[in-house]
Amino acid sequence: MGEGWVGPVLRTGRRARRWRRIRPDTVTLDRRAFLTVAALAAVRPLRLDAAGWRAGVATVDITPRTSLWMAGFAARTAPSSGTRQPLHAKALAVEDAGGQRLVVVTLDLLGVTGGMSDRIGAAVARQHRLPRERLLLASSHTHSGPVVDTQLMVAYDVTPQQVRDVEAYTTALEAQIVDVVGAALRALAPATLHAGHTTATFAANRRVQYSPDGPVDHRVPMLRVDIGGAPKAILFSYACHNTTLQASNVEWHGDYAGVAQAAIEAAHPGLTALFMTGCGADANPKPRGTFEHVEQHGQALATAVRGAMASLTPITGPTRAALDLVDLPFEAALTPDQWKQRYGLTEPYVGRHTRLMDEIRARDGALPTSQKMPLQVWRFGRDLTLVALGGEVVVDYALRLRRDHPDDNVWPVGYANDVFGYVPSKRVLDEGGYEGGGSLLYYGRPGPFDGTVEDRIVASLSRLMRITR
Template structure:
């Protein structure tokens, strides 16, 4: 081949390759943050404990809704919302998404709402409301406050989306020591106590968002799998998570710290009960996160992917009408109010629900680095351990697995098959407070894990 023929061939090859090269533009991440204060402005009933007998009296610090909007520059969009509430219902979060969808092109799978599960926040509509023995004047405050929080959530989401600027993303992981399994075995069965050798997840996953222009930290998103319940008094407070976020925002001025809770439904911060302990746990968690911020972290590269589905979660309802009529006379408020509802259904000829058809499962893939699994309800640690085992990295470079609970809908505790077989609060009596007609069926674990597997596979295609 002479030089002229070689030159012609080379030009042809370059021309053929040009479209393919042009089809893969460089990714350009952008991110925006926003937050709103949601601390009630009047005395209101506090969520999480049935034994409270009066509204909140004071404040340790404000409660917040915070939003982080991410964009990969190629159509991949993710919005994480964290909020200092004990729980929210499907109807509550659906209303927020629908309001956002009217003003943006955001898809349902791209929005996640995670509650911190503080028991020092206010009651909101359709979330454990039947467990509280509160006067009607206090119940009357709930709808208006709930609508205000929803509106503030929408504001924060829209502002975060509008404020996006070029950023770099990185991830890291540390640990904190205070989470302890609470399912204590006794000769009479499992009780809520202390089980130091029980399974627990003490990992602290961290997502870092840095300004591309200034390299300053704009957002720190971090998780921990432990009940956010050090305190049970009458002051508004984000509990240990609230103190951790406060410490981080003080340490990194201008950064928005956001806590998401993992699968810690069977873990407690122990010991607990004082503000001093709460601040101590918050400081430990903040220091763990700071070790990632100030130390080595792994850059995130690649496109985003998001998937969302609902599982028809099976229940084993009690169909004994006599039992429900007896419980409708109980002095226990939660027991009575649940039974009254089911007696009305039975008297009207309506069958009791045999499943919860809207259990949410959501999976995000952040580039080539992290696969984030987000589950509804108060999820026990077994789910996180099994999901990481099944879908975690098998070789260097595979995506890490993060697993969050308390996402999008907190309808009940979500026990594993093991916990269901052992019994105890997470498997049995907690269903009273959530107004469910019976326990979950053992098949719930397999159904949830199967849906997780399907969505993880779909995000990696």
């Protein structure tokens, strides 16, 4: 998965116009700048004290209408039995003063596959003329949403009819996502953008057997979009598995992120709340397991976001965007015994994985030796840098990004564009365990990543940061 992305592997929005901040007190505009401003003002209302943003938002219900396998807990033994909370796809489009657009789609799903990302990206480019590097497919990583595409087929005992049901849902979902992008673009209207962050404290490092007091990222980055002087959209993220509900729940639910979005929207009629997961692959909500817990964490996150909404800082353009696919080699294809001995994995999963590997060998002649991981950087002038990483990324990457780029106001996001498996740091890889490599069995990968994984990602990110500056 992840092969065949649209266009060149590395793309950057270099044509983005450099738009200086123009404030009413800047009376010394040269004649050319004045004429540019005047020309833009003639085609659309442009306040000289604003950064010239336009924005639009749209939402669509993506709750499956039929019973499907739910994505996330291999311990589940049956497909879904109903709906407890609806699931949504939401699109936020922003356009800078130079006409360059960005669209983020947030999904109440475990994540999209590389194949879905390719197809949606191609359709959005064709129908809406949006370059692939300017589309971000983010997910909440709820474990109470449907399996999509070929995701996690090792985890469940799926019948051929259930596979066809997942395929039908996936096809319809892809069309809904392409449409919701179009709806957000059609809704573009003059806007202001404000960014900042708050905190929430219910995320806890879950690798307690390796580091009892392991690292965690409690930051809640936020982007507020106002249209007509009123808040129209709030985009926010949190670095924590969206897994308050566990395998015992078999009803559709957005988990704590679903509760938080619904609570914010209920408190602010007309506002759309969009959630992305941060680099929280090694964090779980604490405590967890009940509908009371999911309500508690969702309300805590909503309260934190609502409390900080009024104290964010205006941001300016221009926007810059770049996307790369970094190649991460697998250490080796593990044998069934190696999966069991090294990672403590059991049947029936090891047996299903072995059969899947045999199918891939028969189809392709060999197993893949590496995995493509999408990395995406969006800059909003000098004010904000959104960095979106594919896969289930552990917290070390968020902490390192902020440390390596202290002046860039980095907003790290995980689970973006292709959720192909866990992405350990060197530390987590060496420690081993589920996030260190064992989980890749459930994702149908041939083995764990090799020891270069963190260096390769950091080198690619540094390059993206440099070329978008």
